[in-house]
Amino acid sequence: MAVITYRQALHDTLRxxxxxxxxxxxxxxxxxxxxxxxxxxxxxxDEFGEKRVRDTPIAEEGFVGAAVGAAMLGLRPVAELMTxxxxxxxxxxxxxxAAKIYGMFGGQCSVPMxxxxxxxxxxxxxxTHSQNIELYYAFVPGLKVVAPSTPADARSLLLASxxxxxxxxxxxxxxxxxxxxxxxxxxEQVEIGKAAVTRPGSDVTIIGYSRMATxxxxxxxxxxxxxxxxxxxVDLRSLRPLDRDTLVQSVRKTGCAVxxxxxxxxxxxxxxxxxxLSDGAFDYLDVPVRRVAxxxxxxPYAKPxxxxxxxxxxxxxxAVRETLDAVGRRR
Amino acid sequence: MAETATRSKSASxxxxxxxxxxxxxxxxxRSQRRASEVFPGESPQTLCDYYRxxxxxxxxxxxxxxxxxxxxxxxYCHLNLGEEATVVGLMSTLRSDDYLFTNYREHGxxxxxxIEPGRVMAELYGRSTGTSKGWGGSMHMFDVESGLLGGYxxxxxxxxxxxxxxxxxxxxxxxxxxxxxxxxxxTNIGSFHESLNIAALWNLPVVFVVVNNHLGMGTTxxxxxxxxxxxxxxxxYRMHGERVDGxxxxxxxxxxxxxxxxxxxxGQPAMLETVSHRLKGHSxxxxxxxxxxxxxxxxxxxDPVAAFRAQLISAEVLDEDGAVEIERxxxxxxxxxxxxxxxxxHPNPETLFDYTYATxxxxxxxxxPADPVF
Numbered sequence: 001m002a003v004i005t006y007r008q009a010l011h012d013t014l015r016x017x018x019x020x021x022x023x024x025x026x027x028x029x030x031x032x033x034x035x036x037x038x039x040x041x042x043x044x045x046d047e048f049g050e051k052r053v054r055d056t057p058i059a060e061e062g063f064v065g066a067a068v069g070a071a072m073l074g075l076r077p078v079a080e081l082m083t084x085x086x087x088x089x090x091x092x093x094x095x096x097x098a099a100k101i102y103g104m105f106g107g108q109c110s111v112p113m114x115x116x117x118x119x120x121x122x123x124x125x126x127x128t129h130s131q132n133i134e135l136y137y138a139f140v141p142g143l144k145v146v147a148p149s150t151p152a153d154a155r156s157l158l159l160a161s162x163x164x165x166x167x168x169x170x171x172x173x174x175x176x177x178x179x180x181x182x183x184x185x186x187x188e189q190v191e192i193g194k195a196a197v198t199r200p201g202s203d204v205t206i207i208g209y210s211r212m213a214t215x216x217x218x219x220x221x222x223x224x225x226x227x228x229x230x231x232x233x234v235d236l237r238s239l240r241p242l243d244r245d246t247l248v249q250s251v252r253k254t255g256c257a258v259x260x261x262x263x264x265x266x267x268x269x270x271x272x273x274x275x276x277l278s279d280g281a282f283d284y285l286d287v288p289v290r291r292v293a294x295x296x297x298x299x300p301y302a303k304p305x306x307x308x309x310x311x312x313x314x315x316x317x318x319a320v321r322e323t324l325d326a327v328g329r330r331r
Numbered sequence: 332m333a334e335t336a337t338r339s340k341s342a343s344x345x346x347x348x349x350x351x352x353x354x355x356x357x358x359x360x361r362s363q364r365r366a367s368e369v370f371p372g373e374s375p376q377t378l379c380d381y382y383r384x385x386x387x388x389x390x391x392x393x394x395x396x397x398x399x400x401x402x403x404x405x406x407y408c409h410l411n412l413g414e415e416a417t418v419v420g421l422m423s424t425l426r427s428d429d430y431l432f433t434n435y436r437e438h439g440x441x442x443x444x445x446i447e448p449g450r451v452m453a454e455l456y457g458r459s460t461g462t463s464k465g466w467g468g469s470m471h472m473f474d475v476e477s478g479l480l481g482g483y484x485x486x487x488x489x490x491x492x493x494x495x496x497x498x499x500x501x502x503x504x505x506x507x508x509x510x511x512x513x514x515x516x517x518t519n520i521g522s523f524h525e526s527l528n529i530a531a532l533w534n535l536p537v538v539f540v541v542v543n544n545h546l547g548m549g550t551t552x553x554x555x556x557x558x559x560x561x562x563x564x565x566x567x568y569r570m571h572g573e574r575v576d577g578x579x580x581x582x583x584x585x586x587x588x589x590x591x592x593x594x595x596x597x598g599q600p601a602m603l604e605t606v607s608h609r610l611k612g613h614s615x616x617x618x619x620x621x622x623x624x625x626x627x628x629x630x631x632x633x634d635p636v637a638a639f640r641a642q643l644i645s646a647e648v649l650d651e652d653g654a655v656e657i658e659r660x661x662x663x664x665x666x667x668x669x670x671x672x673x674x675x676x677h678p679n680p681e682t683l684f685d686y687t688y689a690t691x692x693x694x695x696x697x698x699x700p701a702d703p704v705f
Contacts, residue, residue, distance in 0.1 A: 106461075
């Protein structure tokens with residue numbers, strides 16, 4: 001068991017899969033000579049050469065589509081989209097093609113590819129470089145969308161994604177790259193489509209994914225230490241398919257839920273989670289489901305404005321406390 | 332040669348091979364000579380086979396239009412009427428293991444690439460025996476065996492995919508070639524330019540074929556493309572581009588063959604513009620009222636099926652009886668395709684969730700519209 005960063009976990013996993021499977025290759029902007037905008041692919045060009053670490057022109061639609069076409073012939077491309085914001089330029093290839101080819105042609109041809117991309121704000125990158133638009137992809141049948149929050153999950157889910165025969169959007173987060181965690185030598189089997197209870201509890205369920213799953217974990221630990229609150233934390237891990245059973249089971253036990261998400265509230269991932277809780281745990285809910293989500297503005301540049309717009313440990317803590325107050329469960 | 336094998340493969344799979352050469356003037360050294368003057372390098376049998384395929388596509392598309400008006404076919408339905416010479420000329424240059432990506436006007440390509448016409452018609456009819464098991468319809472034919480890797484309904488969608496398929500061939504040091512067919516309007520969309528750039532940069536074995544029928548739906552090429560000589564756009568990517576008369580099956584074949592074999596041998600991509608006419612509207616439901624009388628007349632006069640028929644007769648490759656016999660067979664094949672489609676089963680609604688994911692996944696939703704989530 002080694003303690004490594006989320007970045008290192010991604011790098012090591014890509015490298016290992018390239019070593020064991022000749023069909024795995026990397027494609028994207030600045031992933032080779034520049035070693036990746038976030039250095040996930042550092043050193044891989046030197047080790048594997050241009051054939052397997054392919055720098056592309058700035059042409060998201062062209063290179064994502066080329067990855068889809070290569071996957072149709074059985075290769076396993078791992079495309080890096082520099083940030084999820086730029087994935088919009090490839091939207092047609094992702095939504096109208098990668099997601100459709102297996103079904104639209106009656107199951108004759110699968111598309112075994114991974115699209116790695118970081119989302120997230122908080123880096124003062126302004127409105128066009130700070131979005132959390134994973135929902136666009138989580139909405140689409142035919143795609144799988146995973147959003148690991150820890151280095152161990154990053155490793156396990158990246159392995160599962162590369163070995164999967166369907167197109168997987170693999171959501172990373174700018175603020176997670178330097179976070180550290182224990183990663184087992186042998187990757188733990190993490191199934192796509194399954195959420196995880198990362199902290200058991202009985203007073204309230206906090207549901208998050210990606211960065212906000214780690215914030216939820218921190219908040220739960222702090223509330224336990226300082227206020228004796230027993231919060232259960234559920235990390236969605238997969239946004240499509242969505243593991244409703246795990247969410248509902250947890251909330252049937254605790255009777256209340258706070259959802260923590262970095263995306264916008266209206267129509268966001270949390271809206272689907274809340275609807276699922278209404279579907280499956282309506283009779284068990286003691287108070288309305290609470291959502292902590294980004295303010296509905298194009299994310300501003302200036303630090304005080306950006307901070308005010310984004311969910312945080314503080315805002316989540318407040319929402320959890322208020323939810324527990326409403327059910328009279330605070331001590 | 333592999334190409335001949337491909338052609339005869341599609342020939343035997345799409346018609347009754349028994350009487351295929353009925354119209355060829357046999358034993359005539361004189362006709363052989365005459366044919367070789369008009370069509371150097373092409374045997375009478377091959378020429379008749381082109382005509383047979385063109386006639387079949389013509390009849391097939393007419394039956395498709397009929398099926399549409401009878402509400403046997405739904406959705407959109409774009410026909411290859413007027414593009415038969417282009418289709419047959421192009422397809423005659425691909426090996427059976429070469430890959431083809433097309434746009435949504437692809438029925439003829441599917442047939443000429445070697446798919447049974449019955450399976451193509453069954454797809455139009457939405458039946459489970461169709462090329463895509465009834466999941467795709469007119470715009471989304473697919474067949475791994477014959478190398479048709481999809482008709483695509485989004486303009487430009489197939490261009491990056493074809494480039495990626497060529498990348499996979501290059502990755503594995505294969506000797507196949509990808510042909511990427513598209514319409515004239517596609518040359519104005521971003522994916523076209525991104526893909527040509529990538530194909531040229533990486534030396535990928537793909538031939539981009541722009542079927543210029545003068546109209547992107549109702550908008551003329553002149554009104555949509557700043558450079559209306561579309562093949563010149565290849566120059567921007569230091570790619571070879573050329574234009575050929577799409578109404579001339581032999582000319583299309585000659586140009587395509589050259590570019591396909593060049594791609595096979597050197598890995599160099601190329602662009603081929605074929606110029607022809609749409610005989611009918613953009614789709615079956617389009618009466619084409621925006622077209623000038625001259626344009627409609629020009630299309631009719633240039634009708635490649637009629638023109639090739641006349642050429643074959645004048646070159647003494649075929650006589651009138653022979654031509655009629657080929658047309659009769661084409662009609663019989665098209666009718667047989669309709670009968671096959673009509674007799675085929677509809678897909679079972681219980682298969683609705685069979686093709687969402689290739690790798691089964693936990694918590695995959697299988698609810699029908701009125702089902703509760705829990």
